[in-house]
Amino acid sequence: MQKTLTAMAALLMAGAAAAQDAPIIHDAEFYILQAQHAEAWAEDDAAVDAKLAEARDANGGKPPNIISILIDDLGFGDMGIPELNAVRGYQTPNINAFSDEAMRMVRMYTEPSCTPTRVAQMTGRLPVRMGMGDTTVDIAGFGLPGEEVTLAEVLKTAGYATSHVGKWHMGDIPESWAMNQGFDYAQHAIHQQGQLTIFHDDAIREQVSVGIADFEAAYTLDNMFRPDASAMATVIEGEAGGPIREIRMEPGERWNTAKYDEMNQAFQYKTLEELQRLSAGDAPFFLQYWPMIPLHNTRTGRSGPESPNGGLYVDKMQQLDGWLGELFDEMDRLGVTENTVVVLMGDNGHFTKYSPQSGFTPMIFRGGKGDTTEGGIRVDAFIRWPGMIPADSLVNNIIHVSDLYTTLSRLGGASDAIPRDRLVDGVDQSAALLMKDETKGRRDHVIVYSVAVPKAVIKDKLKLNLPGAGENAIGADFFDLFRDTHEKYPISTEIGAWGGQEFVRILGRHMARKEKYPDSGPARGLPYEGIENLRPETQAAVKNFLLKQQAVSK
């Protein structure tokens, strides 16, 4: 036994040393897997390197362009499966055609809501590590720290031109914004869709927010408690190092459904423009298009296609399909399809609280956005790279959204710029994608967080729901995710005797590693600071925020 352990320790060190002089620092489980597969991984790495070099040579010495399309709230099976389109009563023909050219990552795990998933993709790290696990919906005075090294910053070291359009939702302080986080150009909303679609005047007329946004203030002392979409900063635009301005809102102007629709349409136009501009340049490019539909609450002014099943999100999903069709066509027209990696995926499951109105209810998995059941964290996810990643294929090994950071960095030839002074959760899945072999995956587990609390440990097809405070671990629910996609029939009795301890130990190693690499908090600052044309009503809203902050230190 001692001998085996010594041999494994040697292998572990050899594996670590073989990879790179200063290897990326990973979580504990990675090293356990590496020790078991070090030789195979080294071989695969050599094959991947050769394949990437070949592609680079064929592309004039340049790495591929990379486009990330991250869709807001999407269940598993909503895109790319015509049979399930039919079940839902709508069609996504453009996305389905795209999926036929792509590989589906069947077990892509995201975080359970918008902000943490986006943080994980941008930083390669679990959002809990920098206190970004929550989704803010109001003025909050915090955001993604400037010290994080984003995927855009990594790719820039390899010569990439970078651009971001659409949602961002990683903070309302300047250091958190895309133009300050590695993007040469960015146009993005600061907040999410909550205020923008619920707390404006049309929403009241549309009866979206009856009793919430329109409650009478006659007996309410706090006049500023009621949210007002028009008073918050909406969409900002700017270049790295340059001025940042709010666009399309004048002082005193009211935000409404028309403005919301205009914003979404503008993101689409701007994305096409950016694609044209970047395609005309010499540099490889990294373009993020993060649309703010289909998540949607406004009920009038349904532009575009007629409602296919009566659901608000489904309407917008069908509209988005048309938009993505335009984008893919434009890629063809510009001749960049062949040399571009496109990742198309959802950021988390549907917002099930709105499901009956949305047209989407949980279908294959249980729960949705905000839940740590599979319905919250399993999404449709595709990656297309013609000639390099097999078309119309799938991989069924576990991939976490943070792996995109590490993997796309490698495909872009920029792995060396991944920081070595902190723990990176994302593992390199290039071999699984390029070699289409499920044994090539480098992860067989996920620690599932909700905000800052670990809620579940997934390993292979098994999932342990961690007991909450005051709950006995012996009764914790184990699920077989293959046999029971809705997590309704715990197999705790059957598996508990062995699995309970094993799974708790996975979590234990994860927590123990935080002693060396402790979690920190988000960056804090003055909301909207540095926006040149901040409107008076927005300044008042910031003052109100500061007043609330001060109230706790009186």
Add this chain to the structure above:
Amino acid sequence: MQKTLTAMAALLMAGAAAAQDAPIIHDAEFYILQAQHAEAWAEDDAAVDAKLAEARDANGGKPPNIISILIDDLGFGDMGIPELNAVRGYQTPNINAFSDEAMRMVRMYTEPSCTPTRVAQMTGRLPVRMGMGDTTVDIAGFGLPGEEVTLAEVLKTAGYATSHVGKWHMGDIPESWAMNQGFDYAQHAIHQQGQLTIFHDDAIREQVSVGIADFEAAYTLDNMFRPDASAMATVIEGEAGGPIREIRMEPGERWNTAKYDEMNQAFQYKTLEELQRLSAGDAPFFLQYWPMIPLHNTRTGRSGPESPNGGLYVDKMQQLDGWLGELFDEMDRLGVTENTVVVLMGDNGHFTKYSPQSGFTPMIFRGGKGDTTEGGIRVDAFIRWPGMIPADSLVNNIIHVSDLYTTLSRLGGASDAIPRDRLVDGVDQSAALLMKDETKGRRDHVIVYSVAVPKAVIKDKLKLNLPGAGENAIGADFFDLFRDTHEKYPISTEIGAWGGQEFVRILGRHMARKEKYPDSGPARGLPYEGIENLRPETQAAVKNFLLKQQAVSK
């Protein structure tokens, strides 16, 4: 208004007259649809006739062969969608390849359990019409009446050679058996899988039936209450008009897992043999292969592939995929693929009570076998006819399993033999299948029965769950099946004001029509009568059955 009604009445009569001198008698809703689409239907019928005539000419004047593969207990999405195979953790490559050559009938509705679905396909009529809505699991002394004109009998009038292998499950009296219901040859089990897998000696050892089959009789007066698989008749074989014999069981022999596995394997071999025999003949053929897997309870002796996800049914589903692959290959080898219509489908949803053990739990729809939720009555269903039905396609209009009777009769050129003296529920869906156009369907509704009670009315995407006795109709649940596949969020308030009455009237017309065409009961008789080699223990079991019958008339 009066004028419109008169015009509609004229159209209604014209439509009826145009179809045939003595048209098939349908349920009330059919005539409402026909009145609205009579002209289009007449045009479509002409186009279908031309298309069928062309195929017949190209096939030496013969109609196509027809193969029905009816799989026992299968959820929607278990076959033909590789992405969902991956979600479940198993593979059906042969079935998926078949589905790529076929059309998926996305909204195929079956009855909620084995017997009624099979009756509906065989007779084109709702099982309630002849009292066959229930699924018997024991010796019962009743079955499908000889007066029913089965699909096999209809096709025989057009010169078809007919054969049936596998499950039958429509009665234990002779007139109900396949060789007496239009099949030239049949080899089938009389009962279903319950006794055959649960109530035998191995099952007790395998702990399948702990506390059921092995309970101590010491304090039980009724020694014959405990079921015994070995005492019931198992598989019979015979030709039309010839002797009928039980096969592979000797007097005193015990039924066990090995016998069960042997039976299933024998059905597979016999199907291949029948395919070869029928292909060598001059007549077009109608072959039914109704396997008794994947429904499965035995726990040892797992032959074939290793368990892909630990589930008993999933094991067998993977085995069945191999078997169907053999069948499709043999069709190719025999050169009959081109001229053969193959219908491959499930008979109802999974038996959810066993789901965690089965490896299949409800995934896309709610509930399973026995339920009238979509999970009980929506199944994977494919139809393949190379060159005639578009490959890799789907139709999303409503089709009921009884429609196969009328539709396959038409494809076989045998519509004239469909009886005109009774109500036939199955409508002709040839146009929808051959012309692949969802507007060509001839049904937009289903009356969903459980045994003899109407439980739901489906029209388009809406479903009304009918209130039970003592329940107020005003509170009945309405569901939008597109938006809410799991039937969890009733839209009763929104739709009830209009839909409640409309849906109740659909049911009202259906019930009113029973005054002219009343329901009758099943045929009754002596169980197993006419089996030449009835074993002594089986004779004793029949005596026990008769004793119970007599007890009620003492």
